[in-house]
Amino acid sequence: MKISVGDKIFNTANIILLGLAALVTLFPIYYVLIVSFTDPAEFVRKTVVLWPEKWSLVSYRYLLSAPPFIRAIGVSAFLAIVGTFCSLLITSSFAYSLSRKKFKGRKAILMFVLFTILFGPGIIPNYLLVKELGLINSLWAVILVSLTSGWYVILMKGFYDSLPDALVEAASIDGCNDITAWFKIILPLSLPSIAAFGLFFAVANWNQFFNALLYLNDSSKWPIQVLLQNMLIDSSSSSLGDVDPLIKPPPSTQLKMAAVVIAITPIICVYPFLQKHFAKGVMIGSVKG
Template structure:
């Protein structure tokens, strides 16, 4: 099929506009990456560096030598790994229970989950609940209030509804109970949905920020995103000891390169996780949307 000159012109203009939009989108990411690896002396001399003449790892060495940065990274890693597993366990278990029609009070539970999606209580009720549970300055204050999502539960329930009942009936004939059916039949068939929702949970837990500002006052328990925000305000926040502070003074590391290096470190784990789950992601995001 031959295109007319109008169609070719439209395609050309569309390609140019999309190319410009892509460059505008990628330039901040490129600039953050370049500045984080730029030699401190070169950055101090030039100010704006797009193509550094000398690359350096001094900023990363400084950050990775500070106790506060290592501790905050460990807190975020714990939230992203352990809490994602707990969220998937609760979400899949609740969704499987709601997908069984013999569950008593099923409609009332569904209505309660739907209400959590329609009405937002705001900031004060969750804070009062966390305070009354004595979870202030406790890592569980960042976990329990967001342990599951009503939207994810309904989507996963739709996926469980699409699984043929004959599989469960065959398992029960072989002597399986509800727990065995869920562990041996349902979960292995749900790997695409678990991968997709696990990625969503991991990103949310890794980027925990506002709830940490509300519930965590002790510096040692704050996640990486809070420390990064403090660094953007004051680069000296990252100094975790006299050795690190001495390194910063000796190398004359600009605060801007430290900030960019911290941003790169904070975003790298999630960027690396996406390709690993890509094979399940495209299928998993559609679970519960249609029924065969």
């Protein structure tokens, strides 16, 4: 196929512009990574470090020897694992029940779900509800407040609507009730949607910041994002508490860079395992029939 001169110029311009956009987007990540692995003496000596002469892990050793930092990682891991499991369980079961045509009152409930998308309760009603439930300063407050959303329920319902009703009917003939059919037949067929929504929920729970800041008063229960925010504000390393005295503290900027790298690494590691399902899962509910 012959390409005209105008198309060649257009394609070349597109490649250059997209390459520059990618460079501008990736450079901050590259700089954070390089600074976190630079030797502290070299970092203090140079104004800008684009490639270190001497690599060092002192920033990571210092962070991983700080009990508050390790505790914050554990809290974030708990929120990501338990919160994602609970969110997937509630969202998938709720969406499946709304997709069953024999479920009485499903249209009324669906209208309530749509209402929550259009009109949110706001911060103060949520806080008062959590307070009345006695969940202030509890990790479950952070999980339950962001357990699911009406938008995710509608999207997953669209996926369940695309599945043939004959599957559930055949299962009922074999003696399965709705719960058994959902668990043994529908869920295995829902791996693309589970993977896509699981990634959404995992990222949201790992990055919990505002809800944790609002409902958690005890600093020992802060997730990594809240601790990272304190580190970014505090120019010293006092927010990390008592650290091994044998490890000399690196510059605070390097500590912040290393903390950012550690904070984004788990999600980057999880994404490749879900990528094969993600492309299909993002199309959930877009086509029916």
